[in-house]
Every structure is written in C-alpha cells, then in structure tokens.
Amino acid sequence: MAKTKEQASSTIDPAAACAPEWTEILRQMILIRRFEEATEREFRKGKIGGYLHVYSGQEAVASGIITALTKGDILFTGYRDHAHALALGSEPRRVMAELFGKSTGVSKGKGGSMHLFDVEHGFYGGYGIVGGHLTLAAGAAYALRYQQTERIAVCYFGDGAMNIGSFHEAMNMAGLWGKDGMCPILFIIENNGYAMGTSVERHSALTDLAQRVRAYNIQTEKVDGQDVFAVRGVADRVVRQMRETGKPYCIEAITYRFSGHGAADILQPYRSKDEVEEHRHRDPIGILRNRLGEICGLTDADVKSIEDWAASEVAAAVQFAEESAPPEAEELWRDIVAEHGPVRENE
Amino acid sequence: MSEKSYRDAIRDAMMEEMDRDPNVLIMGEDIGVYEGTFRITAGMLKKYGGKRVIDTPIAEAGMVGTAVGMAMLGLRPIVEMMTMNFAIVAADQILNHAAKVRYFSGGQVDVPVVIRGPQGAGVQLSAQHSQTFESFYAHFPGIKVVAPATPADAKGLLKTSIRGRDPVIFLESAALYGMKGEVPDDPNFTVPFGVSRVAREGSDVTIVSYSRMLQMSLIAAEKLSQDEGIECEVIDLRTLRPLDLEPAYASVTKTHRCVVVQEQWKPFGAAAEIAASITETVFDELDAPVARVTGEDVPMPYARNLELLATPHEQHVIAAVKKVMYANG
Numbered sequence: 290m291a292k293t294k295e296q297a298s299s300t301i302d303p304a305a306a307c308a309p310e311w312t313e314i315l316r317q318m319i320l321i322r323r324f325e326e327a328t329e330r331e332f333r334k335g336k337i338g339g340y341l342h343v344y345s346g347q348e349a350v351a352s353g354i355i356t357a358l359t360k361g362d363i364l365f366t367g368y369r370d371h372a373h374a375l376a377l378g379s380e381p382r383r384v385m386a387e388l389f390g391k392s393t394g395v396s397k398g399k400g401g402s403m404h405l406f407d408v409e410h411g412f413y414g415g416y417g418i419v420g421g422h423l424t425l426a427a428g429a430a431y432a433l434r435y436q437q438t439e440r441i442a443v444c445y446f447g448d449g450a451m452n453i454g455s456f457h458e459a460m461n462m463a464g465l466w467g468k469d470g471m472c473p474i475l476f477i478i479e480n481n482g483y484a485m486g487t488s489v490e491r492h493s494a495l496t497d498l499a500q501r502v503r504a505y506n507i508q509t510e511k512v513d514g515q516d517v518f519a520v521r522g523v524a525d526r527v528v529r530q531m532r533e534t535g536k537p538y539c540i541e542a543i544t545y546r547f548s549g550h551g552a553a554d555i556l557q558p559y560r561s562k563d564e565v566e567e568h569r570h571r572d573p574i575g576i577l578r579n580r581l582g583e584i585c586g587l588t589d590a591d592v593k594s595i596e597d598w599a600a601s602e603v604a605a606a607v608q609f610a611e612e613s614a615p616p617e618a619e620e621l622w623r624d625i626v627a628e629h630g631p632v633r634e635n636e
Numbered sequence: 637m638s639e640k641s642y643r644d645a646i647r648d649a650m651m652e653e654m655d656r657d658p659n660v661l662i663m664g665e666d667i668g669v670y671e672g673t674f675r676i677t678a679g680m681l682k683k684y685g686g687k688r689v690i691d692t693p694i695a696e697a698g699m700v701g702t703a704v705g706m707a708m709l710g711l712r713p714i715v716e717m718m719t720m721n722f723a724i725v726a727a728d729q730i731l732n733h734a735a736k737v738r739y740f741s742g743g744q745v746d747v748p749v750v751i752r753g754p755q756g757a758g759v760q761l762s763a764q765h766s767q768t769f770e771s772f773y774a775h776f777p778g779i780k781v782v783a784p785a786t787p788a789d790a791k792g793l794l795k796t797s798i799r800g801r802d803p804v805i806f807l808e809s810a811a812l813y814g815m816k817g818e819v820p821d822d823p824n825f826t827v828p829f830g831v832s833r834v835a836r837e838g839s840d841v842t843i844v845s846y847s848r849m850l851q852m853s854l855i856a857a858e859k860l861s862q863d864e865g866i867e868c869e870v871i872d873l874r875t876l877r878p879l880d881l882e883p884a885y886a887s888v889t890k891t892h893r894c895v896v897v898q899e900q901w902k903p904f905g906a907a908a909e910i911a912a913s914i915t916e917t918v919f920d921e922l923d924a925p926v927a928r929v930t931g932e933d934v935p936m937p938y939a940r941n942l943e944l945l946a947t948p949h950e951q952h953v954i955a956a957v958k959k960v961m962y963a964n965g
C-alpha cells in the first residue's frame with residue numbers, strides 16, 4: 290500500500306529514536322521473521338500440521354503496538370497469531386512446540402497454530418473463525434473496567450474480518466459502552482490489502498476501512514504499518530488516553546503480507562510477483578534497521594549479531610519442539626469442561 | 637419451603653446469586669427498563685443498576701460473544717435470550733467459542749457464562765418462535781445443557797449454572813413459567829448437574845423425559861394408573877449434558893419397558909440418544925423396543941388446530957405406554 294497523506298508518519302527525534310528500546314524492537318521483529326521462516330520450512334517437512342498463516346511483512350504492526358502495552362493488558366487476535374504471542378513474551382520454544390503439536394506447547398498441543406494462548410502473558414488467543422473474537426474482546430474490555438482496573442484490551446483483526454456480522458455487533462457495543470467509559474478496547478485493523486485472496490477493493494463497499502469504524506462512534510487513525518516508529522508513536526499516545534477514558538479506539542495499520550495467505554497458498558493468483566516485490570522494498574525490518582543505522586550508528590556487525598542471536602533462538606525452539614513429547618492420550622479428555630459429570634454422589 | 641412459580645424461582649436464583657457475588661451480572665434485550673418480555677427480570681435494574689443489568693442492542697452474537705469475553709476475565713454473566721430461538725443467531729459464539737475455548741487453550745480459561753431463556757411451542761407463535769433446542773446444544777462437547785421441569789429444579793439448577801466454571805445452556809419451558817411448586821428457601825440450595833431423579837415410582841413401564849414433557853408424562857401416568865391400572869415410573873433427566881441415565885437403566889431393569897418423551901422433532905433428537913443408550917446398556921432387560929413420543933417432523937404451523945396436531949400430548953404417551961406393553965386394542 291502506498292502511504293497516504295492522512296496516515297500518521299514518524300517524526301524523528303534522534304534522542305528518542307536511539308533509545309536502547311528500539312534495538313530491542315528490532316531484535317523482536319527479526320526474531321519474529323526468522324521464526325516464521327522456520328515455521329514455513331518445518332511445515333514443508335511435515336513437522337507442522339493443519340493450517341499455517343505467517344506474519345512476515347507485518348511485524349511492525351505487532352511490535353509497534355504490543356511494546357507500548359504494560360503487564361495486565363490483554364490481547365485477542367485471529368489465526369495469524371504467532372507474532373502476537375512472541376511480542377507479548379511467550380517463549381519461542383513453547384510457541385514452536387504448539388505448532389508441532391507437543392505437550393510443551395503454550396496450549397498443551399491442543400490448539401495448534403490458530404489457537405495460541407498464553408494467559409500469563411496476557412494472550413487470550415488465537416481464534417479461527419474470522420471476526421468471531423471481536424465480540425469476546427469487547428466483553429473482556431468491559432470486564433477490565435467492571436473490575437475497576439486501568440488495563441486495556443487489544444483486539445487485532447484483518448481487513449477481511451470487517452464484513453461479517455460479529456464485527457458490526459462488537460463495534461456497536463464497544464462504541465455504546467465506551468460512552469460510559471466501560472470499554473477500553475484498542476481495535477487494530479491489520480489492513481494487508483487482502484481478505485485471503487480477495488482485495489479490499491473487491492470485498493468492501495467502502496475502502497476507507499477506518500471510516501466504517503467511525504460509524505460506531507469510535508475514534509480512528511490510520512498509520513503506516515510498515516514503519517514501526519509511526520505505529521509505536523500512535524500506540525503510546527492512544528494507550529495512555531484509553532486508560533483514562535475507558536473508551537474504544539481503532540488504529541488502521543496499512544501493511545502487507547509477504548507470504549501467501551496460508552501455507553497452501555502457493556500460486557497466489559490474486560496478486561502479481563511484481564506487486565509482492567514492490568512491497569518488499571518497504572520491509573518493516575529494513576526500514577527500522579536503516580533508520581537505526583542512519584541516525585544511531587547501528588552497524589552491520591550489530592545487525593549480524595542480532596541475526597545470529599535470532600537464528601540460534603529459532604534453532605533452539607525447533608529443537609525443543611522436535612524433542613518434546615506429544616500430549617498423553619489422557620489429554621484427549623482433559624479441558625473439555627472444568628467440572629465433569631455425571632456427578633452422582635454415590636460414585 | 638415456599639410456594640413459587642417457575643418464573644419467580646428463576647428470578648430468585650439470579651437475584652440471590654447477584655447478592656452473593658458481585659461478579660454476577662445479567663445482559664439481554666429489554667431486560668432492564670422494559671423489565672423483560674416474560675418479566676423474569678422485573679425490578680432488577682432498579683436494584684442492581686445499569687452496569688450489572690445491561691440492556692443490549694438486538695445483537696445476539698454480540699451479547700453472547702461479549703459475555704464469553706467477560707467470563708474469560710472472571711465475571712459471571714447471565715445472558716437472557718428473549719426466546720431461545722434467537723440464540724441460533726449466536727451459534728458461532730456459543731458453539732465455536734464458548735464451547736471450545738477451554739479446550740483449545742489447553743485449559744487456561746474458565747468460561748462461566750449462562751445463556752438462558754424460554755423455548756417450546758403452545759401459544760401459536762408459529763415456525764420461528766416455537767422450537768426446542770436441547771439435542772442441538774447437547775450434541776456439542778464443552779457446554780452443559782439444562783432443562784428443568786419444576787420450580788425447585790429451575791432455581792437449584794440455575795444456581796449451579798451461575799456458580800459453575802463452564803458455559804451452560806439453560807432451557808426454560810415458556811409453558812411452565814406460571815407453574816407453581818414448593819421451592820426451598822435456603823439461599824445455598826442448589827441442584828447438582830448430572831443427577832436424574834425418579835419423579836414417580838411405578839413397576840410396569842419406565843417413562844424418561846425432562847422439562848415440560850416431564851409434567852405431561854406425569855399426567856399421563858396418573859391417567860394410566862386410574863384408568864388402566866398401569867403403573868409408570870417416570871424419570872426426570874434435569875440435565876441433558878451431563879446426562880445421567882443410571883436411574884433409567886435401574887428402572888428399565890425393573891419394568892423391562894421404556895418410553896422416551898420429548899417435544900422436539902424425532903430425527904436425531906434427545907429421545908434417539910436416550911433410547912440408543914438404554915438399548916446398548918440394558919438390552920437384555922427389554923421386553924419391547926424403546927418407544928419414542930415426539931413432536932411431528934414439521935415446522936410449527938400457526939393455526940391452532942394444526943399446532944395441536946404438531947405437538948405431543950398425554951394421549952400420545954398413553955398410546956406409547958400401551959404399545960410397549962403390547963396392550964393396544
């Protein structure tokens with residue numbers, strides 16, 4: 290997506306831009322990219338089953354928002370969820386183990402790629418029905434306020450989720466409850482231009498997606514989702530504001546996915562190789578790396594050491610997943626309900 | 637003990653639990669200012685305020701989905717469906733989310749949400765407003781399905797639903813709202829899930845049912861006793877999931893004959909599941925095939941005479957009992 294005038298863009302203050310945190314963010318984004326590349330390799334080897342939706346190209350949208358959160362904030366997303374788990378602090382090896390269907394996975398090997406969960410780190414899933422989780426997240430935000438906390442809920446979804454009923458029901462209820470300061474939910478539209486293979490122009494009557502959210506009395510803002518400085522800048526301001534107001538907010542991040550929709554999307558007939566190539570010139574990792582190089586003197590050697598670290602983290606994650614045991618057969622029957630019945634007293 | 641209507645028993649259960657636990661709240665369409673289509677929630681908005689008695693938009697997926705999210709964060713929402721027919725609109729939220737999130741998260745969250753409301757036919761509401769849903773929901777692992785037949789059970793089972801850690805589909809019979817019965821006053825009175833009861837003792841035929849059809853079966857049993865000298869044992873299942881058939885097996889072992897009664901359509905219904913389980917478990921005890929009494933396999937018509945033809949009545953139960961006794965004509 291080309292940048293438009295209304296998108297927030299980063300203004301560079303060298304002191305702020307060179308804070309050590311930005312190098313950490315670069316490390317996180319590189320780790321996510323290498324992790325996703327590894328999942329694609331392991332999928333082709335047959336080590337990962339089911340569906341696999343990777344995040345490559347969109348890293349700034351996860352890292353730019355999630356690094357602005359604090360402990361206690363919670364997050365819901367759809368099935369392209371590996372990056373969110375990693376950015377929230379889930380151990381890469383436990384995320385990889387989940388994809389391998391192992392007992393050491395974050396969801397004990399019972400959720401897989403689409404259902405990563407790590408409540409300890411504020412991650413409330415990983416959902417496989419497009420748009421379904423938006424209503425859950427809005428209710429969770431209500432609960433945070435009901436419990437008189439200043440925590441917020443973050444809900445990611447793609448442009449493709451904006452045409453299903455639960456999107457509209459969640460937005461309306463969030464906007465409604467927000468009037469009473471009872472719904473601190475930050476909606477993030479990961480607008481990567483496609484609902485699976487159907488472009489925004491072909492799936493949405495109105496292509497200004499943020500405008501559709503404004504219809505529900507929710508403030509919105511567009512941001513260049515390839516520029517993590519811009520994303521983080523908006524997030525810092527908005528998150529602070531939401532903790533005070535308890536009102537919902539929506540950020541539309543214009544981004545692009547480099548890989549196919551899922552691992553089976555090999556031919557990608559809905560877009561050209563040239564289009565993908567053109568967007569690779571706006572790789573969010575490249576943008577951040579270049580900026581840190583130009584302004585803060587980050588060297589190739591620095592980047593190399595980050596790359597080496599990420600490669601070894603990912604290799605260790607794959608090895609851990611490989612060596613972990615699959616779930617015991619008894620797991621089949623666990624976690625269906627908390628309290629099993631029948632509960633006759635004589636048994 | 638006090639005499640209470642089924643409707644008041646439900647309201648009492650909710651208000652006692654709201655008094656007991658500040659995390660309990662209720663949401664639904666026109667439950668607050670309007671006080672509920674069936675007036676179950678009358679007086680609640682005034683007592684508990686708008687944060688705990690939430691008038692929602694007409695948006696079933698929205699109200700169930702948000703309730704599931706609240707439940708995952710530790711609240712105990714009760715969602716009132718104006719009628720259970722409308723809950724189908726929220727099927728994705730109930731079946732794909734509430735019923736599965738504990739499992740696919742590897743047990744990281746509780747989902748204590750109660751989805752309750754009236755169902756059933758009888759007052760000429762025609763095809764979209766007269767359905768019953770117990771077998772639809774009971775098909776899915778991860779949720780519990782409750783169908784009380786008496787005011788005491790309505791109260792005790794609803795309290796168990798609200799205090800639990802799992803999603804519950806609480807199916808009220810609209811036709812029973814005015815029914816009165818003795819209800820314990822103890823605020824800690826609860827009825828556990830998965831414990832069926834013998835509602836009437838008898839030695840000739842076992843009748844298995846729940847909800848309104850249980851009451852109808854009891855009337856049929858009295859008539860059979862008075863008119864024919866046939867003594868039916870009537871089993872009230874109370875909950876369809878978990879399903880406790882032990883008292884039914886014990887009863888069939890005594891009577892050797894069984895009739896299952898449900899209001900809903902015959903194909904793939906609760907009675908089919910129950911009859912199959914009885915056949916699998918106590919086949920050698922049976923002196924006749926298990927008979928089913930069900931609604932007719934048609935969308936509910938409006939005209940009163942057609943509606944009466946579409947729903948099961950005492951005479952159907954009586955005929956089925958005679959059939960399993962090989963006593964018809």
